Amino acid sequence: MTRHIITVTVNGTLYTREMDARKLLSDFIREDLGLTGTHLGCEHGQCGTCTILFNGVSMKSCLLLATQADGAKIMTVEGLAKDGVLHPLQESFWEHHGLQCGFCTPGMLMNALYFLTVNPRPTDLEIRRGIAGNLCRCTGYVNIVKAIKAAAEKMAQNKGA
Amino acid sequence: MKPAPFDYYAPSTLEEVLALLGQHGDEAKLLAGGQSLMPLINMRLARPAVLVDINRLPGLDYIREDDGMIAIGALTRHASVASSNVLKKSCPMLPHAAQFVGDLQVRNRGTFGGSIAHADPASEFCAVVYTLGGEIVARHAGGSRVIPVEEFFEAPLTTALTPREIATEVRVARIKGAAWSFRGIAPRFGDFVLAGVGIALDFDGEGRCGACRVGMFGVGPTPLRAYKAEQSCVGNRLDEKLIVELAELAATEADPSSDVHASAGYRRELLRWLVGWNLRNASRKHQEEMK
Numbered sequence: 001m002t003r004h005i006i007t008v009t010v011n012g013t014l015y016t017r018e019m020d021a022r023k024l025l026s027d028f029i030r031e032d033l034g035l036t037g038t039h040l041g042c043e044h045g046q047c048g049t050c051t052i053l054f055n056g057v058s059m060k061s062c063l064l065l066a067t068q069a070d071g072a073k074i075m076t077v078e079g080l081a082k083d084g085v086l087h088p089l090q091e092s093f094w095e096h097h098g099l100q101c102g103f104c105t106p107g108m109l110m111n112a113l114y115f116l117t118v119n120p121r122p123t124d125l126e127i128r129r130g131i132a133g134n135l136c137r138c139t140g141y142v143n144i145v146k147a148i149k150a151a152a153e154k155m156a157q158n159k160g161a
Numbered sequence: 162m163k164p165a166p167f168d169y170y171a172p173s174t175l176e177e178v179l180a181l182l183g184q185h186g187d188e189a190k191l192l193a194g195g196q197s198l199m200p201l202i203n204m205r206l207a208r209p210a211v212l213v214d215i216n217r218l219p220g221l222d223y224i225r226e227d228d229g230m231i232a233i234g235a236l237t238r239h240a241s242v243a244s245s246n247v248l249k250k251s252c253p254m255l256p257h258a259a260q261f262v263g264d265l266q267v268r269n270r271g272t273f274g275g276s277i278a279h280a281d282p283a284s285e286f287c288a289v290v291y292t293l294g295g296e297i298v299a300r301h302a303g304g305s306r307v308i309p310v311e312e313f314f315e316a317p318l319t320t321a322l323t324p325r326e327i328a329t330e331v332r333v334a335r336i337k338g339a340a341w342s343f344r345g346i347a348p349r350f351g352d353f354v355l356a357g358v359g360i361a362l363d364f365d366g367e368g369r370c371g372a373c374r375v376g377m378f379g380v381g382p383t384p385l386r387a388y389k390a391e392q393s394c395v396g397n398r399l400d401e402k403l404i405v406e407l408a409e410l411a412a413t414e415a416d417p418s419s420d421v422h423a424s425a426g427y428r429r430e431l432l433r434w435l436v437g438w439n440l441r442n443a444s445r446k447h448q449e450e451m452k
């Protein structure tokens with residue numbers, strides 16, 4: 001099996017690491033970088049809990065190889081809060097009870113973050129379709145939809161201010 | 162849930178890709194968006210010895226009008242198909258279908274070429290290209306060839322491509338009239354369909370059907386056309402009686418199978434309903450256009 005050296009920016013920090021070709025990006029993030037906020041549910045693209053931003057776009061990290069991230073900018077859930085201040089999405093999930101066990105939350109947040117960049121003022125239906133790739137076994141989604149809608153409003157206000 | 166070992170290459174030229182495929186043959190697999198291949202590799206249902214990643218190839222991400230057809234580069238992501246203005250104008254069935262392919266993350270990464278090459282019998286993109294007509298441009302170390310879509314899909318997940326070939330472009334026919342319709346039925350929004358239908362219709366000045374294409378997917382080993390229904394349509398007015406007849410005919414032309422998601426009989430029933438729904442929808446669109 002080939003081995004590879006990659007240089008990748010994760011949450012603003014540059015890392016250079018060596019790995020086997022078969023290392024999944026999700027495992028690289030969790031095991032090699034110790035960033036365990038990115039969760040693994042199914043490891044075959046079904047549950048969305050491993051969602052990260054890859055060059056600003058939401059993708060499932062269990063369907064990417066770590067070697068494919070060479071030169072890329074990655075953002076994980078650990079990159080959301082700044083200096084101890086929660087991101088408006090995180091605040092809204094808190095305020096609207098958008099989580100129970102929290103297992104799906106990192107992927108939900110990262111996909112919602114991307115979704116709001118392409119659709120900053122979504123309807124409830126658009127939100128539901130936007131998060132169709134993220135399974136939640138606890139909440140029934142209602143409060144997640146509310147939280148994302150509230151976050152959209154907050155983020156629009158912050159932008160206006 | 163971890164891949165078996167493999168060698169990995171990420172060439173930046175087509176020549177290198179073709180050389181690697183030439184060297185490793187069916188030991189090698191091309192890796193495009195990975196949204197179908199990586200699940201198989203993670204579950205070790207696929208164990209390629211060599212992965213040739215094509216994501217670093219330049220110049221294969223485009224959608225343009227070309228000689229009366231729309232040419233789509235193999236590395237065009239589903240999300241770009243969904244939002245393309247060229248397609249919305251000249252082939253709106255494709256962006257419409259794109260919204261039903263997987264979910265946001267899958268559409269951000271999956272590629273058009275990968276979807277066509279993967280040849281899932283329930284694939285929306287395979288269905289649209291098959292319904293409207295088109296061709297696949299394939300390259301190998303010795304040259305290239307153009308494969309008509311009618312000869313491309315051979316069996317579930319099996320195409321006319323050889324292990325030494327890469328699809329570089331897919332061309333699909335434009336939709337001329339406004340009368341088209343596309344709908345599938347899936348257990349949940351974004352899942353693979355249990356059955357789906359795409360229809361493109363021309364009408365003459367008297368409101369009679371001209372050329373007609375009825376594509377079906379999820380109801381056979383490959384996408385299918387309902388040729389008998391298409392022929393019975395031509396020259397006739399699309400009234401309720403004819404619609405019911407055409408739906409019956411199409412159902413006899415489908416070849417559904419049973420699996421954990423649905424029985425063959427249920428799929429056929431869905432198909433019958435979908436042909437009717439899509440014909441009515443296409444006809445309604447045409448009438449609105451005429452107003």
Ligand SMILES: Cc1cc2nc3c(=O)[nH]c(=O)nc-3n(C[C@H](O)[C@H](O)[C@H](O)COP(=O)(O)OP(=O)(O)OC[C@H]3O[C@@H](n4cnc5c(N)ncnc54)[C@H](O)[C@@H]3O)c2cc1C
Nearest residue numbers: 045191193194195196197198263271272275276278284328
């Ligand atoms: C959760 C989930 C839901 C999905 N739902 C749907 C759905 O509803 N409808 C649907 O149609 N699809 C669905 N998909 C599949 C998705 O559309 C894939 O993106 C697509 O099937 C394959 O494209 P890819 O670029 O990801 O290809 P890969 O996964 O990289 O490759 C797939 C196959 O094609 C070959 N290949 C790739 N590119 C080329 C090329 N240029 N030339 C020759 N061979 C090539 C590969 O070697 C491999 O065998 C879903 C996937 C997931 C994970």
Ligand code: FES
Nearest residue numbers: 041042043048062
């Ligand atoms: S762990 Fe990646 S989608 Fe489930």
Ligand code: FES
Nearest residue numbers: 100104136137138
């Ligand atoms: S909060 Fe438990 S899975 Fe979503």
